Amino acid sequence: MSSPQPHIAIVGSGSAAFAAAIRCAERGARVTLVEGADQIGGTCVNVGCVPSKILIRAAQLAHLQARHPFEGLMRRQPVVDRQALHRQQQARVDALRHTKYEQILENTPAIERVHGWARLEDPQTLRVIQTGGREQLIHAQRILLATGSHPAIPDIPGLGETPYWTSTEALNAERLPRHLGVIGGSVVALELAQAFLRLGSRVTILARSVLLSREDHALGEALAAVLEAEGARVLLHRVPEAVAHDGREFVVTTPEEVIRCDRLLVATGRRPNTEALGLDRAGVATDARGAIRVDDHLRTSNEYIYAAGDCSNLPQYVYVAAAAGTRAAINMTGGDTSLDLDVVPAVVFTDPAVATVGLDEAHARAQGMEVESRTLALDKVPRALVNFDTRGFIKLVAEQGSGRLLGAQVLAADAGEVIQSAALAIRNRMTVTDLAGQLFPYLTQVEGLKLCAQTFSKDVERLSCCAG
Template sequence: MTYLEISGMTCGSCAAHVKEALETVPGVRAVLVSYPEGRAEVSTESGTLPGALIAAVDGLGYKATLADALLANNRTGLPDTVRKSMGSADNRARGDSDRRLNIAVIGSGAAAMAASLKAVEQGARVTLIERGTIGGTCVNIGCVPSKIMIRAAHVAHLRQKSPFDVGVGATMPAIDRNKLLAQQQARVDELRHAKYESILEGNPAITVLHGEARFKGEHALAVRLPDGGEREVTFDRCLVATGANPAIPPIPGLKGTPYWTSTEALVSDAVPQRLAVIGSSVVALELAQAFARLGSKVTVFARSTLFSQEDPAIGEALTAAFRAEGIEVLEHTQTRQVAHVSGEFVLTTARGELRADKLLIATGRAPNTRGLALDAAGVTVTAQGAIRVDEGMRTSTPHIYAAGDCTDQPQLVYVAAAAGTRAAINMMGADSALDLRAMPAVVFTDPQVATVGYSEAQAHHEGIESDSRLLTLDNVPRALANFDTRGFIKLVAAADDGRLLGVQAVAPEAGELIQTAALAIRNRMTVQELADQLFPYLTMVEGLKLAAQTFNKDVTQLSCCAG
């Protein structure tokens, strides 16, 4: 017999829904659910795992945990005949039904941690294998340190230049990169310990194994240990969550030079006088602007335009903002050769040569799948080495899952965490999918770039006839009050019914408004319904309402707060 404690039930109807869900789990013989007791008793066939039962309940939105067997034996209000019937079935299955699923997780970043915690919550045992530092990219060498550095650079920028210099005296800040770096690393260490290391140390159902894993077959891993030895780890299910590394383009002369990737740039204890950046998307532009604001003379080399895969208005707005700050943006410029001579980089392009003290390569990230011997487990990858997964994070081998930057899904930490959670739920026998149709994304430049849903081009590619409006920020009261009207908010709607399909925004703090847009898209709101909502005055998110109003009104002729 398996006993579950269930929270979230509010009536007898809830109990009936839980009972129906549990009865659909393969191997379940009989189910009794008590709403007043907040408990379920489930008789199962041999081999039925408790995690599958928990996943079935969680899938309804309730919370299920394995109950203490002694407490569960005190079952007041349950018919004796039912209790005896379930008990006899339980006796036949005792021993096998309580076997805990063994899950191997390769990696320790957002996807790995989310999956491990969810799997343990649902009754599994986890062996987590990490070859490097616990915590993965985001907390150690990605999101956290980069946003700290970007924020420090923003403060430095405002001290020397702001829209209020007419009345607030500007001053040239003294940059002590060593002290900034120490502050940055201290916060990274703090978060890694609080959100990763201490959680793993305090969870007895998770065993952390340090080493490098490779598949020996469909149910076994060989782990090379730091001391040179090797250990075999067998599993019922496996999650690959090995992340990604900076991709290095094959530029002649680049190999062997002391170029930076984002990893080296973020831990540099000095600000270079001249910095060249090869790349034109998120990492390249965030770090280019940060170094420029800390004192570097920055040149960005873009093979096409900035953010060439996004709506063209985004790249145009960022290019204008960068150039206004003194950052040189060389569009349609490809580096033909790199040399490192007498302590400086020499970059050769069709425009001529450019010299720099440091060179940052930020041209994307490649999945960490080499060395895993995925073919030994029958796991399929793309030409770029990304693991192919379905909406439930299943690979081509049914009991092997993958999540995060090593897959063909978007390389965003919150996507990785959500994918890891769903992978764990599915490992335990349920069926949970990750819906990315309203996935928000933010670039932490200044102004920020935030997007969700379809752009005009994407809608056209999908055969959707659309209508769009672009509202410049000189129509948004918050931007006017800030004396900073750089950017725009653009809405894309379905031409037939006005349903909101996508939003692209370039604005200071654009990341703070995009989730509202995501919720509007998720709830299939029309632009008129969005325009009719109450938005607090003098907030940037009010720009969504104003942009929606432009579909039917001339917002320049509206009074403040006009509804």
């Protein structure tokens, strides 16, 4: 960068944007952060990761009150005050937003916030429309687009004329539905469906194909069985033909039946916030979804413009967004670093949770690889046995011949705490023999990785309790 203090403009204020702003400031840049929303922080802290995990945890505790597995402890139906839960949830959201976003702005003079909606005028200029229609031009040596995404709404006749929920309305609801209909079969749909089910709502899930259709199908099948055992109605390969609202209820028409519910959650994925950015003015290329194409240095098709987070074609995880923002900042201020996405763990926060990393069998074979796999039921894992919760399994996929670990799929309580060990094993090109020989603390869920690795060469039924 030729300037002694480069000027970086960042559009957005979520995880990618703030990670970039902080690193740019650390590297001596002046940063202008442009955000049109009244609240900064983006989806994760405000209406995504943080409030959803609070709701999910509360629902888990309510569920355990009524259905825990231990004899001698009284079970009772929980009394749920949703308004009180929401107040506590919102207080924690507000506190985290203040600590992790607002306070950083207050304490970092190099970062200036401009309140308004930005679009590109040219590769190094933003036009910002502010309150009252006032306009401001911002010139910068580099621009980072980190505008996030919004819920994708399917084209179902009548749906747009109804008061349906997205995840935002569901998380901010202060009353529990009597009957919640859920359109969607992936992460957000399943997490919120189970949470409302456990808090006392009747729940019907309508999935276009199967649950978690992009993952090993055994995960979706097992999770569907869990949800049905808890009382949900799970309808697979079910696409609504029409949706109406009669003033009291939603009327969801499918080829097989008509479903009535008092609330309808639509959770069918998200779309990038790129339509209003004026990308064509700077020749910034997008994919078919409208996501901005970036390379491993977070560069777009225009050398002056970078992108990170859910508005780009990167995996839509907040930790990927933050890592991308940091690396984009380094590159925009004269450095040279790349974002390595070879090993990306993912978690679905149902109970049991779903966690994956690397390749499943189908994807490995699609790449022309010869593989072998082993699946270990949780009733072979001591931690699950003493928890009296053996729902789920651990599956490992290895390269045939070498035994190199290629992927792991886990359905288990605390699967999210298990999967990072598998990610590190894949990152370090360990074999299942290497993994089987590691020391794992006894009576931990992650010990199941070791046990599953041992099944490639041993019968774990014939091992002692500590699986040496």
